[in-house]
Amino acid sequence: xxxxxxxxxxxxxxxxxxxxxxxxxxxxxxxxxxxxxxxxxxxxxxxxxxxxxxxxxxxxxxxxxxxxxxxxxxxxxxxxxxxxxxxxxxxxxxxxxxxxxxxxxxxxxxxxxxxxxxxxxxxxxxxxxxxxxxxxxxxxxxxxxxxxxxxxxxxxxxxxxxxxxxxxxxxxxxxxxxxxxxxxxxxxxxxxxxxxxxxxxxxxxxxxxxxxxxxxxxxxxxxxxxxxxxxxxxxxxxxxxxxxxxxxxxxxxxxxxxxxxxxx
Ligand code: GLP
Numbered sequence: 001x002x003x004x005x006x007x008x009x010x011x012x013x014x015x016x017x018x019x020x021x022x023x024x025x026x027x028x029x030x031x032x033x034x035x036x037x038x039x040x041x042x043x044x045x046x047x048x049x050x051x052x053x054x055x056x057x058x059x060x061x062x063x064x065x066x067x068x069x070x071x072x073x074x075x076x077x078x079x080x081x082x083x084x085x086x087x088x089x090x091x092x093x094x095x096x097x098x099x100x101x102x103x104x105x106x107x108x109x110x111x112x113x114x115x116x117x118x119x120x121x122x123x124x125x126x127x128x129x130x131x132x133x134x135x136x137x138x139x140x141x142x143x144x145x146x147x148x149x150x151x152x153x154x155x156x157x158x159x160x161x162x163x164x165x166x167x168x169x170x171x172x173x174x175x176x177x178x179x180x181x182x183x184x185x186x187x188x189x190x191x192x193x194x195x196x197x198x199x200x201x202x203x204x205x206x207x208x209x210x211x212x213x214x215x216x217x218x219x220x221x222x223x224x225x226x227x228x229x230x231x232x233x234x235x236x237x238x239x240x241x242x243x244x245x246x247x248x249x250x251x252x253x254x255x256x257x258x259x260x261x262x263x264x
Pocket of ligand 1: 041131133134
């Protein structure tokens, strides 16, 4: 794991956006894994601006989202498909047929999960996967106790996640308790993973993910197994880490090496 600690949530978004811009510059037909939630919003704003200024293009890219509420069709304002249209896809030069979000309205959701896995495989696998983290350590909708090698499937949400996400639903509005989510194994198959976490409410989950044991009790800890996982944090999200000075030291060394190589 590469642990990057930055001074503000804006810097976290800028760092994450630069990874996506560099990825598309190196490989315009990249397969991108995308996430919802409030954390990636600032990053999406930066990608939209970069695309409008022609500093990046999604014209040849394909995207796969992590998850979707089971029971919500893409037109539903609380669906993750709708979220992605509003916050990214409608504002960039991506072809609609190259954007995939699990089908929350599938008649046969089990078959839809298998199809989603097949679609990812047919696209050649995910090059760069964006992640946020839930306060209970979930990634996508892989709640605690999720199998560490799990694939795309139906998952029941914990009461804590339902409560955390209730802010997006109005009073009395139906809020699903089930989801379709890429599995932890699906996420681990991505060639590169970048997880963003900001704010003190994520500090406990970040501590468990980075310094806790590898355990299904904290699904994000599975990223300890990944060869290219970059964890980008603001000071508040990093505030419970014990070895924080060491992570800063490594990043200074990485930066010095990077600068030296660039000068050669
Ligand atoms: C949801 C999503 C996750 C996301 C998490 C954190 O449950 N399924 O993919 O990482 O919320 O969201 P936020 O960024 O709003 O804290």
